[in-house]
Structure formats: structure tokens, C-alpha cells
Amino acid sequence: MNDDLAALAARIEHTNELLQRMLAEVAKTPSTHAIFVDAGYLYAAAGRLVSGTEDRRAFDLDAEGLIEALIDRARTIFADSRLLRVYWYDGARRRIHTAEQQSIAELPDVKVRLGNLNANNQQKGVDSLIRTDLESLARHRAISDAALLGGDEDLVSAVEAAQGYGARVHLWGIEAPEGRNQAEPLLWEVDSQRTFDLDFFKPYVSRRTAAAYEAAGARPTREDVRFVGAQIAAKWLAARGRESLVELLPGHPYLPGSVDQDLLVEAEGLLQYSLRGQADLRRALRDGFWEHLQAQY
Numbered sequence: 353m354n355d356d357l358a359a360l361a362a363r364i365e366h367t368n369e370l371l372q373r374m375l376a377e378v379a380k381t382p383s384t385h386a387i388f389v390d391a392g393y394l395y396a397a398a399g400r401l402v403s404g405t406e407d408r409r410a411f412d413l414d415a416e417g418l419i420e421a422l423i424d425r426a427r428t429i430f431a432d433s434r435l436l437r438v439y440w441y442d443g444a445r446r447r448i449h450t451a452e453q454q455s456i457a458e459l460p461d462v463k464v465r466l467g468n469l470n471a472n473n474q475q476k477g478v479d480s481l482i483r484t485d486l487e488s489l490a491r492h493r494a495i496s497d498a499a500l501l502g503g504d505e506d507l508v509s510a511v512e513a514a515q516g517y518g519a520r521v522h523l524w525g526i527e528a529p530e531g532r533n534q535a536e537p538l539l540w541e542v543d544s545q546r547t548f549d550l551d552f553f554k555p556y557v558s559r560r561t562a563a564a565y566e567a568a569g570a571r572p573t574r575e576d577v578r579f580v581g582a583q584i585a586a587k588w589l590a591a592r593g594r595e596s597l598v599e600l601l602p603g604h605p606y607l608p609g610s611v612d613q614d615l616l617v618e619a620e621g622l623l624q625y626s627l628r629g630q631a632d633l634r635r636a637l638r639d640g641f642w643e644h645l646q647a648q649y
Contacts, residue, residue: 383433383496386489387422388482390502391442397503397526397533401550402557409626411559415440415456418556422524423461426499429522429546436495438462439485441478483510490519499524500542503534511541522546526553572623574636580619581640589648598649604642615641 395413396406403411419438426435440456440463447466449457457464465485467477482502487510489495498514500507501524511521523542525534527549539545572580589597600607607615619637620627627633 383430384436384494385426385430385433385497385499386436386495387426387438387499388486388501389419389422389438389440390478390482390500390504390507391440392478393502393504393533394526397528398553398557400533401527401529402553403559405559409560411557414556414558415452416459418553419456419459419462421552421556422499422501425548429499430497433497435461436489439482440464441467441481443467443476443478479504479506479510482507483513486510486519486521487513487517490514490517493518495519497522501525503538505535505537508535508537508541511538515541515543520544524548571630572625572633574633577619577623577627577633577636578640578643580622581615581637581642582644583622583640584615584618585641585644589645594648597645601645601649604646605638607638607641612638 395408398413399406399408399411405411419440423435423438438461442453442464444450444453444466445468447468449464449466453464453466456462465478465481467481482500486498486500490498490513496519498519498521500511500521503525511523514521520543521541522544523534523538523546525545525547527547585597600611615637616627616634627637
């Protein structure tokens with residue numbers, strides 16, 4: 353009996369030694385955090401807060417300075433942790449990066465991930481990219497904490513996925529001039545919340561001068577836009593055939609939604625100017641399109 357007790361005591365002592373070694377190894381392993389930035393949310397919320405507009409063309413964002421400020425803030429919040437990297441999620445047409453996105457991608461410790469940008473300048477696929485990265489990093493124990501700068505309710509599943517693997521997710525937000533700019537279900541799900549105010553963003557966001565704004569895309573005249581509408585109609589006739597376009601005539605002056613959207617996107621590409629919110633110019637575009645079609649039939 354005494355021999356059995358002695359053997360059990362030896363096994364317990366051996367187990368305790370193993371546990372102590374494991375705890376010692378864990379203590380040696382530094383915690384790791386990463387910052388996840390939904391650029392669509394950042395530009396819209398910071399632009400509205402500092403410049404009073406969500407239109408990216410109306411203000412400049414010092415992304416390099418802002419990213420460094422976010423890293424510094426994380427260094428303070430996660431004092432005993434090291435940074436893995438900053439993940440920057442944005443949209444781009446056909447996922448082809450812009451010059452600005454390329455310059456951000458070249459910054460140290462920054463990974464740019466691009467979703468698609470649809471005809472309405474809405475990001476598509478960004479939330480799924482965030483979820484994939486958050487879940488993968490948490491699953492492989494690459495991070496212990498995630499700072500998520502975003503506000504979309506679709507990010508709730510990303511938060512849940514990371515938390516399921518033991519990571520803590522901290523939601524960072526941007527002060528809203530009025531109301532909220534983050535979904536309540538997202539606020540409920542995260543482990544902590546933090547909001548950055550006007551003073552934090554002021555050094556990194558500056559409204560463009562009227563000259564700089566116009567240089568980014570001078571407003572075309574109605575005649576310019578009407579001519580482009582006729583150009584596109586001629587191009588479509590050649591490419592799609594008279595039979596397919598003659599079907600549109602009974603619906604005049606209205607175009608099917610999909611056709612109208614294609615017309616808008618192609619016109620903006622030719623004009624290098626956004627027609628969103630420009631009702632008079634969009635009417636001129638349709639007028640030019642219809643006039644050319646009617647002249648052919």
C-alpha cells in the first residue's frame with residue numbers, strides 16, 4: 353500500500369514539474385496583437401468628423417502618419433505585447449490597387465488586402481477578408497489580441513470566429529458628430545470598445561482646396577456628358593447589335609436598372625468624373641444615349 357502511495361506521489365510530483373515548465377514557457381512567450389483597419393469605415397467616419405464629408409476626393413488622408421499613430425496607441429494599450437502587423441482592408445475596381453493603396457502597402461508592418469469596388473463605389477468582399485484573417489490568426493495562436501477599427505454589422509461573424517479560438521477582440525471607433533457610426537450588434541459582441549476623437553484625427557485629415565478638388569475631376573458641362581452618352585450608345589450598337597438595343601425603345605425615357613448602371617459606370621470612366629449625386633448630368637447622359645438610339649431607328 354505504501355509503495356502505491358509513494359508511486360502516486362511521484363507521479364503527482366512529476367506532473368507538477370511538467371506544469372511548471374509549461375507555465376514558464378508560456379511566460380517567456382510574448383503576447384501578440386494585430387490591428388485590423390476597415391479603410392472604407394475609416395475614410396467615411398474620419399472624413400465626416402474632420403472635413404464634414406465622406407467623399408474621398410474632398411480631403412487628403414495622411415495614411416502613413418495615421419497608421420503610426422494607431423501603432424503607438426496599440427503599444428500603450430497592449431503594453432506587454434508585440435505588434436504582428438497592421439492589416440489594411442480597402443476596395444478597388446477589379447481588385448487593382450490605386451497609387452495610394454500601393455504606397456500604403458509599401459509601409460513597414462502593413463499588409464493591404466483588397467476587396468472589390470462595385471459600380472456604386474461600395475466595397476464587396478472586405479468583411480469576408482477580415483473574417484478570414486482574424487479567424488486564421490486566432491486559430492494558429494498568432495495573436496492574442498485584435499484591435500478592429502470598423503463599424504459594419506457584418507463584422508460580427510469575424511469577431512465571433514476569432515473569439516472562438518481564444519483571441520480577444522477590441523473594437524476601435526471614430527467619434528460621430530451625431531448618432532453612431534458603428535452597429536450595435538458589433539458593440540455588444542466585442543471584448544472592449546474605444547473611440548478616437550477629433551483631436552486624434554485632425555493631424556492626419558485635411559480638406560482639399562477648391563482648386564485641388566477640381567483638379568481631381570473638373571465638372572463637365574451638360575453638353576460634354578450628352579456627347580459621351582451618344583458615344584456610348586454608338587459603341588453599344590456596334591458591340592451588342594441593333595436587335596438587342598431596339599428592345600429598349602418602348603421603355604423610353606426609362607432604362608432598365610442594369611443598363612442604366614452600366615451606362616453610368618462607362619460614362620464615369622470616359623469623363624474621369626463621378627456622376628453620383630449629379631442628377632442634371634445623369635439626365636444629360638441618358639438624353640445623349642436616347643437621342644443617338646432614336647436617330648438610328
